[in-house]
Amino acid sequence: MPHISLQKVSIFYGKHQALGNVSVDIPDGQITAIIGPSGCGKTTMLKSLNRLSDLNEEIKVQGQVLIDGVNIYDPKADIFALRKKVGFLSQRPFPLPMSIYDNIAFGPRIHRMNRREMLEQIIELEKHNPAEGFCCADALKEGAGHRHHERDIMVEYYLRLAGLWSEVKDRLHAPASRLSIGQQQRLALARALAVEPEVILADEPTSALDPISAQVIEKQFQQLKKNYTIIVVTHILRQARRVADYVIFLYLGELVEHGPAAQFFNAPQDDRTRAYISGEIS
Amino acid sequence: MKWRKLEEAIFKGLMLFSLASVFVVLVLIIGVVAWKGAPAINLKMLIELPKGGYYLGGEGGIANAIVGSFYLTLGASLISLLLALPIAFALQREYTRRSVAQFTRLMLDMLWGMPSIVYGAFGFVIMVYFGLNASLLGGIIALSLLMLPIMVRTMEEVIRMIPLELKEVAYATGATRLETTFAVVLRQALPGVATAVMLAFGRGIGDAASILFTAGYTDYIPKSLFDPAASLPLAVFFQIGTPIPEVQQRAYASALILLVIVLMASLGARLLSSRFSRNIVR
Secondary structure, eight states: OOSEEEEEEEEEETTEEEEEEEEEEEOTTSEEEEEOSTTSSHHHHHHHTTTGGGGSTTEEEEEEEEETTEETTSTTSOHHHHHHHEEEEOSSOOOOSSBHHHHHHHHHHHTTOOHHHHHHHHHHHHHHSOOTTOOHHHHHHHTTTOTTHHHHHHHHHHHHHTTOHHHHGGGTTSBGGGSOHHHHHHHHHHHHHTTOOSEEEEESTTTTSOHHHHHHHHHHHHHHTTTSEEEEEESOHHHHHHHOSEEEEEETTEEEEEEEHHHHHHSOOSHHHHHHHHTSOO | OHHHHHHHHHHHHHHHHHHHHHHHHHHHHHHHHHHHHGGGOOHHHHHOOOOTTGGGTOSOOOHHHHHHHHHHHHHHHHHHHHHHHHHHHHTSTTTSOHHHHHHHHHHHHHHHHSOHHHHHHHHHHHHHHTTOOSOHHHHHHHHHHHHHHHHHHHHHHHHHHSOHHHHHHHHHTTOOHHHHIIIIIIHHHHHHHHHHHHHHHHHHHTOOHHHHTTTOOOSSOOSSTTSOOOOHHHHHHHHHTSSOHHHHHHHHHHHHHHHHHHHHHHHHHHHHHHHHGGGOOO
């Protein structure tokens, strides 16, 4: 049973149809790229997966989005639990208006995680996903008894996981807005990971970044896909080729083709896909 | 071509002229009030209550009006702030439909434009109906009515400038509307909130018409909310109307004190809002 499954999903902005009758299963533990030209429904589709699209009062969603078999558009669905499960990275990184430390601690705080839960989460996570140069057990011994010790460890762990720790460890309490934009995006990744999502949605996460920061983010994704299902919207074909295991191609709100990356790029079935890949349409 | 350059020069000249005239008016106002009032200012005036025959040139000071003005305006600022913040928050798109919010804005703008004597008259009618005398409480309520729309509209303009993407970050983490409002919106809008309070404070402390009937005037410092309260604008008003030159000079001195209070509050708000800007995301 796939983690995420869209069944006959159509999305309307007022009378305008942004996405038409999309049915697709998104594979677990892989990077899925949603590609296609601008204005073809990529972001709309992505934001429908954690119901961020709800913020637009004119939007209407038909069909079902099943996550672990539960339709997230069911009126009884718990939207806050959904968003905890499905993390999100926006196109332009926005740090929350608080310190670097508080940006990471924000999620665990609002979800009222206590010290024990934080600790258990990290120990569990460390088993499959060790952050470089970090050992939770050692860190625990080091500052035992300190008041917010567990939270400190958690913040460090996620900053390491996002590859940001070494750059910010000396200024954890400085405003996050002073980070460079590439650092802000990695902070956003760490912040999203800190609520322990199972899925990560990313809306053109590198489009505002310099090439080096972009590379760092892509590398993090490759690391993370072992433990998370990642869905990336991109209109950079080369990026899709580099990172994607599975590709979904949208054109003018229609799902044209989807399949494993190798098959999609080497043997596309649809004429429009061929035209898009060869660069005839963009 | 020549004509277009001339046009450019004429309009630049016009702008500079307008700018200069605003500046000149400001300097003139402060200059005239200071020139006419400064000689009458002394410590006695600031700390003593009016003694017998004060309004005919006798001994004493206007401590009653200074303290009265602070009581009235601080009280009204507090009440307005407690009401204005929730209203400004509620006008966000997450809470209120756009049409309703627009209508509320229109109402608030009408209230903002209402002449303050109307608030005074309205307050007076209410007080007569309930058989109340002119009192500090009555003045505070009338002033709150005057200050509330200024605060709400100013805050709300700032809150509306906050990019939706910034709020999305919090929502995507699983935050509720309330958590997002406090963690993101309030923090981000804090400098604007400070400005709004200041703007309303300046308008409130300088207003004579709304408190003329509601707070009354007295030579004493009010001991309870139900005592009448003096105020600086009315002190100016009563003293400037006499034929005695010394008393007229005291009117200018009172105006100067009022001016200094407003300028200091304005400066204070500036300092405060730059402190609050530390974590702001631009």
